[in-house]
Amino acid sequence: MKEKVRKSCVSMFLFCLIGILSLSTTYAQSGSAGIISGNVKDSQGETIIGASVVVKGSTVGTVTDFNGNFQVNASTGNTLVISYIGYKPQEIVVGNQKNISIVMKDDTELLSEVVVIGYGSVKKNDATGSVVAIKIDEKEHGFATTAQDLLMGKIAGVAVTTSGGRPGDGATIRIRGGSSLTATNDPLIIIDGVFMSNDLVGSSNPLSLLNPNDIETFTVLKDASATAIYGSRASNGVILVTTKKGVSGGKLKVTYDGNFSLSTRRNSVDLLTANEFRNFVDTRFANDDRHSVVMAMMGQANTNWQDEIFQTGFNTDQNISIYGSIGKAVPFRTSVGYTNEEGILRTSSMERVTANISLTPSLFDDHLKLNINGKGMFSHTRFAETGAIGSALSFDPTQPVMNGSQWGGFFTWTDTDGNLAPIAGKNPVAMLEMQNNRANVRNFIGNVQADYKLHFFPDLRLNLNVGLDIATTGGTDFKDPFNPTVYSQNDEQSGQRKDFTNFRNNQLMEFYGQYIKDVASLKSKFDVMGGYSWQHNKKTSDEDLWYVSKVDNSNIAEMNPGEDYYKFKEYYLISFFGRFNYTFNDKYLLTATVRRDGSSRFNKDNRWSVFPSVAFAWKMKEETFLKDVSVLSDLKLRVGWGKTGQQDLGDDYFYPSSPSYMIGGGQAYYPLGLNENGTINWVKSMRPNGYNPLLKWETTTTWNFGLDYGFLNNRINGAVDVYFRETTDLLNKEAPVVAGTSPAELLPQNIGTMENKGIEFAINARPIVSKEFEWQVGFNVAYNKSEITKLTATQDPGFKGITTGSTGGDGGLNAQIYATGYAPRTYFVYEQVYDNNGKPLEGVYVDRNKDGKVDENDLYYYKKPAADVLMGFNSKWLYKNWDLGFNGRISLGNYVYNASEANTADVSLTSIYANSVFLTNRPARALETNFLSKQALSDHYVQNGSFLKIDNITLGYTFNGLFKSATSARVYGIVQNPIVITKYRGLDPEVYDGMDYNFYPRPLIFMLGLNLNF
Helix, strand or coil: CHHHHHHHHHHHHHHHHHHHHHCCCCCCCCCCCEEEEEEEECCCCCECCCCEEEECCCCCEEECCCCCEEEEEECCCCEEEEECCCECCEEEECCCCCEEEEECCECCHHHHCEEEECCEEEEHHHCCCCEEEEECCCCCCCCCCCHHHHHCCCCCCEEEEECCCCCCCCEEEEECCCCCCCCCCCCEEEECCEECCCCCCCCCCCCCCCCHHHEEEEEEECCHHHHHHHHHHCCCCEEEEEECCCCCCCCCEEEEEEEEEEEEECCCCCECCHHHHHHHHHHHCCCCCCHHHHHHHCCCCCCCHHHHHECCEEEEEEEEEEEEEECCCEEEEEEEEEEEEECCECCCEEEEEEEEEEECCEECCCCEEEEEEEEEEEEEEEECCCHHHHHHCCECCCCCCECCCCCCCECCCECCCCCECCCCCCCHHHHHHCEEEEEEEEEEEEEEEEEEECCCCCCEEEEEEEEEEEEEEEEEEEECCCCCCCCCCCCCEEEEEEEEEEEEEEEEEEEEEEEEEEEHHHCEEEEEEEEEEEEEEEEEEEEEEEEEECCCCCEEEECCCCCCCCEEEEEEEEEEEEEEEEEECCCEEEEEEEEEEEECCCCCCCCEEEEEEEEEEEEHHHCHHHHCCCCEEEEEEEEEEEEEEECCCCCCCCCCCCCCEEECCCCCEEEEEECCCCCEEEEECEEECCCCCCCCCEEEEEEEEEEEEEECCCCEEEEEEEEEEEEECCEEEEEECCCCCCCCCEEEEECCEEEEEEEEEEEEEEEEECCCEEEEEEEEEEEEEEEEEECCCCCCCCCCCEEEEECCCCCCCEEEEECCCCCCCEEEEECEEECCCCCEEEEEECCCCCCCCCCHHHCEEECCCCCCEEEEEEEEEEECCEEEEEEEEEEECCEEEEHHHHCCCECCHHHHEECCCEEECCEHHHHHHCECCCCCCEHHHEEECCEEEEEEEEEEEEEEEECCCCEEEEEEEEEEEEEEEECCCCCCCCCHHHEECCCCCCEEEEEEEEEEEC
16 A cells, blocks of 8 residues: 555645646548547556557657556557556557557566677666666757767766866866876776777877767776776776667668857956056056157057967868678778868867778578677878967057068067067967977777677677777978067077877777576576787887978977987787676676786786675565566676786886886997097997886775665666775885985886775656657766875975975976875965965965965865766657757866966056067956965965856757658757856866866857768
């Protein structure tokens, strides 16, 4: 009885949400035989409110009322289709009956959904680790140039921060805050079984080869029990990307998706206008004997330099895919995409072509399954000089952009002799237009995976995966000889050219066997897997630096003669791994994994390490006391523990534990005899590099406690996770060594420990589901706290930490620190003192140690760039053929150092009339503080960067059955980045690592698109 009352209450709640759409509304049908009445119930005998009842092949239909009853006009021979979320659809043929009773059967498809995990797959309901899979929604992914854009705000604990608004820009992905200090914190990304590298020089994004339209699903493995099977590279989580495949035996289908968009900047820094600047200078120098000189330097123009360097960008993205099956045995899919994106900063652009093909044949009565994938990409990118952004904030607004000068015709500050003033500010437009920094990238990733189920022993499968990730990059960074940033008055060699080439070849071979056996008599299922992995990563790079002639822009002299920039690097990873899954009575699940990894980065004595994990899950819903609770569709408790490793110190540390030598250049030559003409024969020297033979694996240990839940046949579902993670033997790239013990003063060392702890919550729901209207909503929230618990090998009370995070500009200082007891990159600044009106007092800081003076000993640990809480939310409404949706994010507790404001805060006569050579503008905010000198380390510039962002809003309409065929079309409009609510005083509060200097702002984008399905 209690269960029926509870079910009735939930039904009443849902009915109130459905509102008027759940009323029993019928639609007229010409020639109908009469009204058919009916009642719809579930398998427990409870009525279903809001079930859809439609006459198949027509628009005639209705929805059930409070009591599950309906009435619909139908003719004899018509077919009624009854459907409701969480239940299997039913079809009833109308005969002579006037009243129909229908019992809906539960649809457990959501619980049986298969998700990809390490070296295999598992039913979603049988996963023991923290695993989240999301299917890409074609109707609401917005303007996504790169694959990472599709993850923003979608998964609890996964933070995606783009580097800025540059075309095709990369993004920093952090899963649960990252576990390393100065080693890489990037998650392992695997595309269709191939491990991705994050070192594609010349490309804005390591995932740029992958067209977002080709992606089927993302699967994120968050805890160690899920990631430990990847051991050596999984300390920061794993992202598995599965691309779309063909359909077995299906008809040939064609899909086109194209869009056009305009990008523009959202906001700008409030600077003094030309007239305001004239008045400001006139007033400031009114009592100074340089007044007439300064006023004579004023120009007649009214230039908004921000308007001059920013533009409206035109973008297009065109994609076409063909999929189906060759015969009945070879499903295939192929696609081609073209992207052209203009940046909002002048001269920045990206053009890309991608191609993808996949074949998934099944042979020998499905005993042998092949998965063949090939993805190619060519991109051409022009990188704009972002220093022009900072220059635009300070350049004199009374000067024109062009004045016919020898420096490309651009206005340029000169001295009294008419020569370029080298210490003067540079024309921001000239900085952009007189530099051409381009790169071409060709990338191919492919693999062949064969899965064979033995004919004579079908419980055993053998899987072989061979993959290749190969890339070539070539580029040129050319600065015109008359570019004011490099111009030399007296030398013919003035400009600069850097030509570079890079080649990357990553090879993969993995083999594993898997034995699966159900033993009904023991109510048990055994799943045993073991395998071997071999990875070879090789990279070469070459770079030439030249001076450029003023006469014909030709290379005339090598900038650093004798230097050899060619580099060859490689390393190997070899692994043995295994996993054991045991299920008892379909209620209790146990997973144990182990991986033994070897890395060539380490000395032979420390080369190998073992990474185990174990996890337990209890499907509580299957217990007797919950099995008959129909409102509850899923309840599973998870507990996991595991260790993962880290060996990646970055591209410059391939051999940190092995002796090596470098060829000397510059002044590093040794006199060896005489040449034939009697001159000294200078020979390049070879010097030993520093190395650490004791370097070993960084290890992360994680505990995870989780609860998966679902209600009303998973109409409401989600998960809660609590975790604790500790990383020991932190890999520090540059830690000090005892003097005289090494050729280098700083070496990579294993020093320190760090902790991460947090909680995550996610919920997805469909509050309203009716025949014509549906509402979908999702929300996730994650809290994370990171703390360095040890940073030195010995206790040193005088050691405050390792400073980092330059404030930029002239005389930049470090404003962040790695310190014991604090989060990574905590701000290390002075505590500002304010007057009674809240105005900061210049140079007045709190004497925190009470010694009667303010010095570096009064710097204190203050705030951090990483957010305390991250939220993601989305909603979508479907009404008939219309769809409307949005995605948004909230970040709380993240702070940003506003370097742009700090570096333009001084308004002294000396700073305005800089070096008695040129004039500099100031933002309006500088007049509020009225500082006479920069206060770079004041906590006044560490500002609250918490924000609410609506990433995109999408409105679309779908036309079905075009031309009396299966063709459909959808037209849609998208607004990207339309709403940003924040207290931060800079252009954008979302700055990874928290140092906002010359930041390329994210644009506001308006898009129109068309999707066709044939």
